[in-house]
Amino acid sequence: MIDVAHGTLSLAGVSLETLRIAGDPARPTLVLLHEGLGCVALWRDFPAALAQQTGCEVFAWSRAGYGNSSARPTPWPLDYMQAEGRALPLLLTSAGIGDCVLVGHSDGASIALVSAGATDDSRIRGVVVLAPHVFAEPEGLSSIGAARVAYREGDLRGRLARYHGENVDCAFEGWSGAWLDPLFEQWNLESFLPGIRVPVLQIQGEDDQYGTARQLDAIARQVSGPVETHILPACRHSPALEQSAITLGLISDFLERWVLPANLAAR
Numbered sequence: 323m324i325d326v327a328h329g330t331l332s333l334a335g336v337s338l339e340t341l342r343i344a345g346d347p348a349r350p351t352l353v354l355l356h357e358g359l360g361c362v363a364l365w366r367d368f369p370a371a372l373a374q375q376t377g378c379e380v381f382a383w384s385r386a387g388y389g390n391s392s393a394r395p396t397p398w399p400l401d402y403m404q405a406e407g408r409a410l411p412l413l414l415t416s417a418g419i420g421d422c423v424l425v426g427h428s429d430g431a432s433i434a435l436v437s438a439g440a441t442d443d444s445r446i447r448g449v450v451v452l453a454p455h456v457f458a459e460p461e462g463l464s465s466i467g468a469a470r471v472a473y474r475e476g477d478l479r480g481r482l483a484r485y486h487g488e489n490v491d492c493a494f495e496g497w498s499g500a501w502l503d504p505l506f507e508q509w510n511l512e513s514f515l516p517g518i519r520v521p522v523l524q525i526q527g528e529d530d531q532y533g534t535a536r537q538l539d540a541i542a543r544q545v546s547g548p549v550e551t552h553i554l555p556a557c558r559h560s561p562a563l564e565q566s567a568i569t570l571g572l573i574s575d576f577l578e579r580w581v582l583p584a585n586l587a588a589r
Contacts, residue, residue, distance in 0.1 A: 324343060324344075324370050324373060324374060325343065325344035326341070326342075326343050326370065327341070327342045327343075327344075328340070328341055328362075329341075329342070331383065331413070331416055331417055332416075333412065333413055333416050334412075336386050336391070336392045337391060337392045338383045338384060338385070338386065338391045338392070338413075339361070339362050339383060339384040339389045339390040339391045340362070340381070340382070340383045340384075340417070341362045341365075341369060341380075341381070341382040341383070342379070342380070342381050342382075343369055343370060343373040343379065343380040343381075344373075344379055345373050345376070345377055345378040345379035345380065346377045346378065346379070347379070349376070349377055349378045349379070349577075349582065350378060350420075350421040350422050350423050350447050350448075350577075350581060350582075351378060351379040351380070351381050351419050351420070351421070351422040351423075352372060352373075352376065352378045352379070352380045352381070352422070352423050352425050352573075353381050353382075353414070353419065353422045353423070353424050353425065354368075354369060354372075354380065354381065354382035354425050354426075354427075354430070355424060355425065355426035355427070355429075355430030355431070355433050355434050356382070356384065356385070356388070356427060356429075356430050357427045357428035357429055357430055357453075357559075357560075358428055358429035358497040358501075359482060359493060359494065359497060360384075360388065360427065360428075360429075360430070361384040361388040361389030361390075361391075361485055361486060361493075362382050362383065362384045362389050362390075363389060363485045364389075364485050365382060365562070366563060367566075368562045368563065368566060369382055371566065371570055372425075372570060372573065375570045375571075375573070375574050376573065376574050376577055378423075378577070381417060381419060381422075383413070383417075385406065387489055387492040387493050387496055388486060388489055388492075388493050389485060389486055389487075389489065390487065390489075391489070393488070393489055393492050394489075394492055394496060395492075396491075396492055396495050396496045396499060397495075397496065397499045397500070398496040398497070398499065398500045399500070400500050400503060400505060400506055400509060401509075402496075402500060403429055403432045403433050403436060403511070404436050404440075404511070406433045406436070407432075407433045407434070407435070407436025407437040407439075407440060407441070407514075408436065408437070408440055408441060410424075410433065410434075410437040410441065410443075411437070411441050411443045411445075414443070414445060419445070420445055421445055421447050422445055422446060422447065423446075423447055423448040423449065423450060423577065423581055424437065424438060424446060424448075424449045424450065425450040425452070425573070426449075426450070426451055426452065426454070427452040427453060427560070427562060428452070428453050428454070428455065428532065428559065429455075429497070431451035431452055431453065431454035431455070432454060432455055432456065432511055434449050434450075434451060435449065435451060435454065435456065435511060435514055435515065435518065435541070436511060436514050438514075438517070438518045438520060438522075439514030439515055439516070439517035439518045439545075440514050440517060442517070446520060447520055447581050448520050448521045448522070448523070448576070448577070448580060448581040449518065449520060449521075449522045449523070450522075450523045450524075450525070450573055450576065451522065451523070451524045451525070451541070452524075452525050452526070452560075452561050452562055452569070453525075453526050453527065453530055453532065453533060453559050453560070453561065454524060454526070454533070454537055454538070454541060455532070455533045455537050456510065456511040456512050456514075456515065456537055456540055456541060457509065457510045457511065457512065457537070457540070458501070458506055458507050458508075458509050458510075459533060459534060459536065459537075461531070461532070461533065461534055462501075462531075462532040462533050463501065463502065463506075463507070465531045465532050466498055466501045466502060466532070467502060469498065470494075470498050470502065473494050473498070478494075479491075479494070482494060512540060512544060515540070515541060515544035515545045515546075516544055516545070516546055517546070518545040518546060518547055519545075519546045519547045520547050521547050521548045521549075521550075521576070521580035521581060522541065522545055522547060522548070522549045522550070523549075523550045523552075523572065523573065523576040523580075524538050524541055524542070524549065524550070524551050524552070525551075525552045525553075525554065525561045525569060525572060526538055526552075526553055526554070526557075526561070527553075527554050527557030527558045527559060527560070527561055527564065527565070528553050528554060528555045528556070528557060529556070529557060529558045530557075530558055530559045531558055531559055532559050533559075535553060538551050538553070548580060550572075550576060550580075552572055554568060554569075
């Protein structure tokens with residue numbers, strides 16, 4: 323039976339919704355960082371399946387302004403992902419997490435890359451990025467613009483409110499407001515990439531509507547550690563949900579090949 327614990331974490335006066343699934347303490351914790359409209363609940367069954375597949379503890383949380391976490395004032399600064407990445411070590415410490423692998427989706431992937439590249443935190447043993455972005459692209463901005471229309475004129479707000487409750491406007495308007503600010507076209511995280519010396523696994527859907535393979539090329543070209551890249555056919559922006567079995571297998575293989583031997587050797 324999988325041991326699942328829902329809870330909260332207080333960090334600098336902010337209450338964060340958390341999910342923790344028990345695993346082998348000799349293995350690194352897999353820390354899930356959700357997408358720009360995500361939260362703990364929107365990972366759906368993926369955390370439990372990931373824990374079962376890998377034997378690792380899994381930890382996830384809803385960032386401020388999402389899910390059942392504390393609200394966050396809008397508008398958000400254009401460097402909100404950089405700020406989250408730099409603050410991540412404090413959250414890991416507060417959650418009692420030691421050796422870990424960051425598993426980020428979309429915005430969460432960007433935050434993971436910033437943290438691995440900027441903080442020099444020895445607890446981070448590897449990074450898995452699903453549909454990552456390190457610079458703004460016209461294709462992604464166009465899709466976010468379409469999402470804003472669906473939110474304000476269609477049923478997207480109602481669908482998201484089931485997961486974010488009173489945070490729904492904060493989550494959507496904070497996220498989309500930053501991305502659709504004209505100055506965000508210059509947003510770029512590539513300066514963080516050379517500082518990433520741990521192994522990186524990157525996975526993207528071939529039909530991702532929010533980013534192109536140029537993102538993966540930039541990451542693979544500039545990080546300092548080993549990189550594995552996989553582009554999944556018949557998949558859009560959410561490999562963990564749309565191609566769950568394949569994504570789980572790729573993450574498990576990556577851990578066995580790159581992370582677990584090094585982690586055990588360090589003990």
